Amino acid sequence: MEAVSGKINIEELKRWGKNTLTFLAPAIVIFLLALQSGVPIKQALIAIYLWVLNVAIDYFKKLSEGK
Secondary structure, eight states: OOOOTTOOOHHHHHHHHHHHHHTHHHHHHHHHHHHHTTOOHHHHTHHHHHHHHHHHHHHHHHHHHTO
């Protein structure tokens, strides 16, 4: 399947989805450990915010590369 800049083929989308789920696990662990140690939820959510930011960056990078 030919890829064009601004589009993502299904194989790359599946790979992106798998990476998204894979890297969610460490973010959740960091979030839960922070909560367990008494960190306020707003501060503990920074790990999740960073995960979301990285997922979005990865998606737009793949989109701009046309993969």
